[in-house]
Amino acid sequence: MTSPTYPPKPVPGDRVAVVSPSAGLPALFPLPYELGLERLRTEFGLEPVEYPTTRKMGATPQERADDLHAAFADPTVKAVIASIGGDDQITLLPLLDRALIRANPKPFFGYSDNTNLHAFLWNTGVVSYHGGTVMCELGRPGAMAPLTAESLRAALLTSGEYELKPAERWRDLDRDWADPSTFDAEPETRPGSGWTWLNADRVVEGRSWGGCLEIIGWLLMADREVSHDLTVHDAGVLFLETSEEMPSGEEVFRVLRNMGERGLLQRFPALLMGRPKTWSFEHPNSPEAGARYAAEQREAVLRALKAYAPDTMVVFDVDLGHTDPQVVVPYGGTVRVDGPARRITVTY
Template sequence: MGATGTMNDAWLTLREVRAGDRVAVLSPSWAAPAHYPQVHEQAMDRLRERLGLEPVEFPTTRRTTTPRERAADVNAAFADPSIRAILSTIGGDDQITMTPYLDARPVRADPKPFLGFSDNTNLLSWLAYHRVPAVHGGSTQISIGPGPAPHPLHLDSLRLALSGGDHVLEVPTQISEVGHRWDHPRALTDRPESYPAEPWSWAGPSRAVTGRLWGGCLEILSWVLAVGRFVRPVEEYQGGVLLLETSEELPSPHEVYRMLRLLGERGLLAAFDALVWGRPIVDDERMVPDPVVASRARAAYREQVLRAVAEYHEDMVVVQDVDCGHTLPQHLLPFGEQITVDGVNQRVTAHFRRAPRP
């Protein structure tokens, strides 16, 4: 691919997903279904019953394999014309080793939504490098399979991510850090314990920014940037919206600042006009941390985010603690497509554009 232009140049448009369509369910990182099949099978049932989709598993969906074999599944799913979307089961920590084996030709010939987050930041970045949009969020093992039903907020977001449309993100009334252990029977029947969600936090100029979304899990993105295979010149991200969120590995606020400083030194913080910071997990040992402790922890993250923004792009519109990362429930976001961060009305709108199929 050439290395000139901006984030708005030469992007493909994803095609709509309809009821009755076949969708691939893959494990491009960790094969969680191999270890917790009951949660996985419940997720497959819900894709059929609640969304009218027909999930199709590939050879490595339930099997721990090599990066080359996992890449073969991804390539095969994109090359299969009967498959109309690809859903990851979960993230992991080694997907970056799979990306050299990916083939962009079938992806660009038949662009279809890929859904994933966390370690799937690698695949999202690879797709964006080839000007193919995707969807940040939606791993089946996390948000579809557990509990009595998918959370309505997540399910509404998922439907629009597949079929297309504008999604105004809501602040949930309650949030959870983690769910029940997947080897416990309650994982199949009970919602995770929750506590009141604090409102999103806004900073920066009072203006609205609409631009293409790029970024992902901050820890994984730092690996993507270090390798540099699928990162375009800084000027191509000009005017976009940067999405950042952290994982259950709980980097400290100061570690987050250091990673943001690297983005700043690379010129990326200055390139984007708005920043969406995902609500971070602050205690992965308990579903319900002490609310006062959790509030203080998130305030410490917000402080370090704003510190980096003040040093590298003080005119950036910033919204923090948006429910689009590792906490539950989760909004899906259009990766490589337009999103509006409205600092005037303090509203975030995801624009999922889908081309009609014959």
Template sequence: MRPFKSVPKARRGDRVAVISPAFAAPAISPAIHEQALRRLSESTGLIPVEYPTTRQLGASAEARAADIEAAFADPGIRAVMATIGGDDQVTVIPHIDPSIIAANPKPFLGYSDNTNLHNLLWNLGVPSFYGGSTQIHLGAGPGVDDIHLRSLRAALLEGGSIELTQTSESEDFGIPWEDPRALTSFGNREATEAWEWAGPRKAVTARTWGGCIEVIDEIAMAGRMPPLADLEGVILLLESSEELPSALAVKRWLRSLGERGLLQAAAGVLVARPPVSELSAPVPSAGERAALRHEQRDAILGQMALYNPQAVVCVGVPFGHTRPQWIIPHGGSITLDGTSRTVIADYAG
């Protein structure tokens, strides 16, 4: 596996870049964005800094790449955070000068479409953190969820190891941003289910790689996947988006990764609790939602059983497109313990 750089943590009073490398959600709801910046400052002591495209809808790929470069190049910026994901970050990556990022490594936080940027960082040997959306997880609702705040501080400031734990309840989406209640109320939360484990009863500790399954598909088609040799022994991170891909689509993506050799290379797989309802459609019943989650779980476990039954697999962890959300290492280290049924994340730089 390729060597990874050491990335120093920020300190209270340092500046952190808040950028929109995919979709400029702050342009849709400035009030939520501004509440997010206040909460970020109050909870971490860091000073958020915006860039030209942070609130600019329809910014070009070149302009967003320039903001990414500027944030990493500025020695006064100690970390970089995405406001949200999006749809077209795959078009931004070719406009980034990788030498700027490699020469100025610093923590990057984001998920969903930001899988593209995480993959670029991985290929440069720069660890990052998968998760965090200022617009969703900091700005919306009555406050910041405990597990999100704990992992946010660990990623940005404190480091250390944390056992990832289950949450008692979860939501797929919050209140629409145009509704004033979005500033003070969570969305509809429901009780969560126990995590599912598969594979041998052993512990594996390894660096992580992965992200949103749909975006990994784009990365592969664009020819930007890491060499398979670099992925040997990783813990693969997998989650699906709010577009709610079917279990059949997930099966096909996993099967393709198996045919590529990636599933066989992985020492373990960490799978997120998937969203199964969407803001713009009627919410399925509780039974239907549970069935949709089980179908995706079975699709993933089925492909792992075919391609790598010796991998330790944990399904249902609250990261990715869910809230509350753990921010987890990408390119950093996670331990999956199939004996004790625990997941330990290392937030060291």
């Protein structure tokens, strides 16, 4: 295992790459994208730099890999931010130049399908950041969620410890990005319910690994960027979350079961489980149906842990991944989970 390196952070006035390693959705939905770029400039003081495939749907894996190489190799670019996720970033992995990226480490931000690139960077020895896409978090209608803005600003522009906090309010429902009226006001939110802890009788501090559960399953199937030396995860902190595709409880259990059969799940003494997305345009659940879905997912996680890692400390409903607001989690960086104090501290 390569020892992890925290890349230097940009400062106001710096150039940052905006890339689409998965899907060029800025071409289809320019409104949240342009809003996100404007907030990068005005609220973060950074100058976004686009690449040939940033706004191109249907770009080949090689074209997207070329953009990533250009972004990391450019000495005037100080960070790399994904526009959004997608579903085929795994096809880029064999094309990436690990030596080039290792020689030019930069903070990378994204989540969902960007779990592929996070896992690649983990194995390259570069700490990256799970969260903070241009279209979703920076391009949020009305305003950025304060918790999101605070966490993203700390992760993007500063270094050191940052304590995660549960959201006081959160939202699940999305509105149509193609409709300009969507951006006239902030989305409706509902009161938060805090985190739920299990086996919270110890302190775990270690290197983080994980991301979007569906993508982890794909990486395992393709045997890519998941170390065969499972000891690299001993004493680490696993963090997982599910996407807007809303896998069933049984699907979640099966991925975790198979991680257990591989001997992977039980390596981590702590798990942060993200608040699940319980509404989508394909599954417009009522609040009651959404609550049932979340309960089924939690039961699936508990069932897998009971079988393979019964002593793991778990924190449910952490505001990471496909949720709003969203906190950024360093991928491959240090995470401290303090059970007795009910505190989670990350190192950006």
